[in-house]
Amino acid sequence: MRTQVGIIGAGPAGLFLAHLLHRAGIGSVILESRSREDVEGTVRAGVLEHWVVGLMNELGLGERMMREGHFHTGISLQWNGERHHVDIQELTDGKRVAVYPQHEVLKDLIAGRLADGGTIIFGVSGTTIRGVDTDAPAIDFRRAPDGAVETLACDYVVGADGFHGPGRQTIPSAHRTEYQKIYPFGWLGILTHAPLSWHELIYANQHDGFALMSTRTPDVQRMYIQCDPADDIAAWSDARILDALHARLDIGDGWTLHEGPIFQKGIIPLRSFVCEPMQYGRLFIAGDAAHIVPPTGAKGLNLAVADVLVLSRALEARYKRNIRDGLDRYRDRLRAAHPLRRSRPGADLADRGAPAGRELCRAAVRLSQSPCQIAARSQSASQDRGR
Ligand code: FAD
Ligand code: DHB
Numbered sequence: 113m114r115t116q117v118g119i120i121g122a123g124p125a126g127l128f129l130a131h132l133l134h135r136a137g138i139g140s141v142i143l144e145s146r147s148r149e150d151v152e153g154t155v156r157a158g159v160l161e162h163w164v165v166g167l168m169n170e171l172g173l174g175e176r177m178m179r180e181g182h183f184h185t186g187i188s189l190q191w192n193g194e195r196h197h198v199d200i201q202e203l204t205d206g207k208r209v210a211v212y213p214q215h216e217v218l219k220d221l222i223a224g225r226l227a228d229g230g231t232i233i234f235g236v237s238g239t240t241i242r243g244v245d246t247d248a249p250a251i252d253f254r255r256a257p258d259g260a261v262e263t264l265a266c267d268y269v270v271g272a273d274g275f276h277g278p279g280r281q282t283i284p285s286a287h288r289t290e291y292q293k294i295y296p297f298g299w300l301g302i303l304t305h306a307p308l309s310w311h312e313l314i315y316a317n318q319h320d321g322f323a324l325m326s327t328r329t330p331d332v333q334r335m336y337i338q339c340d341p342a343d344d345i346a347a348w349s350d351a352r353i354l355d356a357l358h359a360r361l362d363i364g365d366g367w368t369l370h371e372g373p374i375f376q377k378g379i380i381p382l383r384s385f386v387c388e389p390m391q392y393g394r395l396f397i398a399g400d401a402a403h404i405v406p407p408t409g410a411k412g413l414n415l416a417v418a419d420v421l422v423l424s425r426a427l428e429a430r431y432k433r434n435i436r437d438g439l440d441r442y443r444d445r446l447r448a449a450h451p452l453r454r455s456r457p458g459a460d461l462a463d464r465g466a467p468a469g470r471e472l473c474r475a476a477v478r479l480s481q482s483p484c485q486i487a488a489r490s491q492s493a494s495q496d497r498g499r
Pocket of ligand 2: 157158159313324326327334407408409410
């Protein structure tokens with residue numbers, strides 16, 4: 113089998129890339145190790161920045177998102193028993209985020225790709241990248257664990273294969289540098305079947321720590337509680353989690369959290385990770401394969417899409433005008449202007465104990481500005497490549 117761009121991973125990075133390339137007339141094939149049902153059924157991120165919403169619409173994939181997604185125009189910050197509303201829409205000249213779960217985005221991207229005649233091979237195993245330092249790279253894989261080895265020959269390989277995939281590991285260790293920052297706290301995250309308790313997200317720092325009340329759908333809520341990263345989840349019974357959420361979220365004004373059965377819980381140690389460069393020979397890595405941000409900024413999905421927006425423009429310039437410098441610049445994309453260091457308002461809140469109101473508002477404004485900054489960067493990067 114042969115294609116122009118061989119993509120490993122049908123997550124946000126891989127699927128958005130395939131759509132962007134298709135729009136530019138460039139062929140691709142996606143190899144994905146999980147089943148379609150698994151990819152479409154795993155609840156992960158939930159917050160789409162305004163420019164990702166715009167991109168979904170531009171690609172003709174936004175119809176269900178616009179119908180079923182929920183648009184948030186602000187957030188609430190709480191400390192010392194008081195709730196403060198931050199109107200992000202007003203502070204950003206009309207920008208707002210969409211709460212539309214990642215797996216719903218993926219369903220729309222997969223259906224769109226298949227409707228366009230695109231190829232996504234689910235359930236592959238033994239994915240091996242080879243020849244990226246030659247002009248003839250290839251990916252070997254099996255459709256079933258005991259199946260024959262097949263080869264996808266391509267011009268370029270993109271590792272959009274998440275943190276644990278083979279993409280990053282294919283860059284020889286002598287050519288790659290990995291940076292990691294481990295924060296001294298964790299977030300205990302839960303998913304619960306319960307109705308919405310408030311019309312927007314609440315970031316709270318009171319009682320004995322930080323809590324975030326987020327959402328996925330009108331019936332599924334996502335909450336986080338700051339905790340010791342070394343805690344054993346078994347020590348957190350559902351009752352203890354709910355007590356902590358009430359202590360950190362209730363402000364004594366009669367409002368209270370709506371409870372429901374908790375169907376998923378886990379402790380996320382907070383860390384940031386960056387690998388550079390993001391290119392080696394004809395291999396490019398994108399999204400979680402290249403960088404991990406803690407869940408505090410609701411950034412991971414959005415950064416993955418930002419990567420492939422830049423990469424797709426660079427590939428388009430290469431194929432249509434034989435201009436390679438966009439691809440060369442993608443290599444050091446993180447070094448230039450990555451928002452990693454300035455997009456963790458939740459980490460800021462949790463880090464500082466009981467910070468002053470002004471600091472909290474600054475953190476919120478940073479949160480609200482980050483989408484424009486990324487979009488502006490992506491646009492200027494692509495304009496650069498068009499020159
Ligand atoms: P992934 O989504 O990990 O996709 C990689 C794909 O590659 C996977 O489908 C994997 O199966 C496949 N793969 C791996 N190895 C192979 C192989 N050898 N062969 C073939 N395929 C392979 N981000 C936000 O922006 N907002 C949020 O609110 C948010 N909340 C989150 C909540 C949770 C609980 C989690 C876990 C993450 C959250 N994130 C959030 C982060 C976000 O989900 C990730 O950053 C995003 O999925 C990254 O996309 P990706 O395409 O780079 O990688
Ligand atoms: C989520 C996580 C965040 O850190 C945030 O700021 C907003 C939402 C979430 O997972 O829903």
